[in-house]
Amino acid sequence: MIKSKVSLEFIPYEALRGLPLREQVKYIIAKTKENKILVFDSKLTAEEEAKLISETMKNIGPKFSGIEISSLSKEDKRLGEAIKDWIFKILTGKNRGTSIIGPAKIIKQIKRNPESISIAMK
Amino acid sequence: MLDGFFKGIKDYLSKILGVRGVRRIGCYGSPNAGKTTLANRIAMDFAGKEMGTVSPVPHETREVTELEHVELAHNKKKLVINLVDTPGIATKIDFEEFVKFGIGKKAAKERAKEATKGVIDAIKWLDKMDVVLAVMDATKDPYTQVNITILGNLEARKIPVIIVANKVDLKKADINNIKKMFPQYPVIGISAKTGKNMDELYKTIFEVAK
Numbered sequence: 001m002i003k004s005k006v007s008l009e010f011i012p013y014e015a016l017r018g019l020p021l022r023e024q025v026k027y028i029i030a031k032t033k034e035n036k037i038l039v040f041d042s043k044l045t046a047e048e049e050a051k052l053i054s055e056t057m058k059n060i061g062p063k064f065s066g067i068e069i070s071s072l073s074k075e076d077k078r079l080g081e082a083i084k085d086w087i088f089k090i091l092t093g094k095n096r097g098t099s100i101i102g103p104a105k106i107i108k109q110i111k112r113n114p115e116s117i118s119i120a121m122k
Numbered sequence: 123m124l125d126g127f128f129k130g131i132k133d134y135l136s137k138i139l140g141v142r143g144v145r146r147i148g149c150y151g152s153p154n155a156g157k158t159t160l161a162n163r164i165a166m167d168f169a170g171k172e173m174g175t176v177s178p179v180p181h182e183t184r185e186v187t188e189l190e191h192v193e194l195a196h197n198k199k200k201l202v203i204n205l206v207d208t209p210g211i212a213t214k215i216d217f218e219e220f221v222k223f224g225i226g227k228k229a230a231k232e233r234a235k236e237a238t239k240g241v242i243d244a245i246k247w248l249d250k251m252d253v254v255l256a257v258m259d260a261t262k263d264p265y266t267q268v269n270i271t272i273l274g275n276l277e278a279r280k281i282p283v284i285i286v287a288n289k290v291d292l293k294k295a296d297i298n299n300i301k302k303m304f305p306q307y308p309v310i311g312i313s314a315k316t317g318k319n320m321d322e323l324y325k326t327i328f329e330v331a332k
């Protein structure tokens with residue numbers, strides 16, 4: 001028997017580009033409250049992560065216990081890739097990489113090491 | 123944001139005038155990393171009193187506390203600091219976790235509510251810090267999102283960091299793993315509970331906070 005519906009959404013950074021940080025965070029929290037696991041094609045900045053944690057705390061209640069999040073940056077140090085990273089950052093203000101964000105009530109843990117991310121579900 | 127601006131001016135004036143005022147040093151980390159045990163250890167060593175209560179139940183510290191004008195002394199040098207203990211930073215808080223420790227449901231919900239405010243306050247206080255002791259439990263995997271977010275925010279704010287690998291008195295402790303994961307920071311292994319290697323930490327605080 002399926003207890004709850006969980007979905008995985010891949011979201012290109014373009015979809016959020018142009019939105020103020022507050023709106024981006026609001027969007028992420030709204031999606032996670034709908035039991036969605038979000039995968040972004042960029043790494044959140046440290047400031048965005050802090051803002052996301054603060055706003056998550058404001059939303060915690062009986063039905064929402066918070067989020068699990070993991071960001072992985074692209075650490076390819078070859079010159080060509082470094083230039084691509086630099087251009088990507090100039091154009092988007094973001095770091096190349098991946099971010100996974102999901103609701104804590106269905107994700108037990110997002111475990112990461114410098115090269116990979118794995119998700120353990122409850 | 124304004125705090126950061128004023129801190130920048132203060133640091134600049136201190137630098138050109140060659141004087142250092144009181145340095146604000148904060149303990150940051152995940153719940154149960156040993157922040158309050160460390161703050162108590164430093165406060166006891168130099169002010170003769172403790173800062174907060176310690177508990178195995180996560181989120182025992184739910185308010186930012188500051189002990190002003192603590193005079194650190196090491197190798198005939200002195201450093202005046204305001205010592206700040208902060209609530210553990212987390213991305214999730216579930217009141218049912220507290221119930222498992224024997225806390226009643228109503229009290230657990232209240233604790234969770236206070237803990238969420240504590241996390242928000244801890245993040246707000248980041249801008250006010252001159253130096254941060256990033257406290258990590260050396261018996262656990264250090265490569266967590268909370269640790270990475272804390273270090274990333276300090277780096278973005280150009281706030282000096284010392285990683286304190288706590289609980290080295292326990293057999294499972296692995297300082298080398300922390301050093302491997304965060305090679306760009308000074309990592310000092312200590313036991314805030316037993317006082318092991320605190321001299322090394324004080325030496326590093328003097329070096330970083332000068």
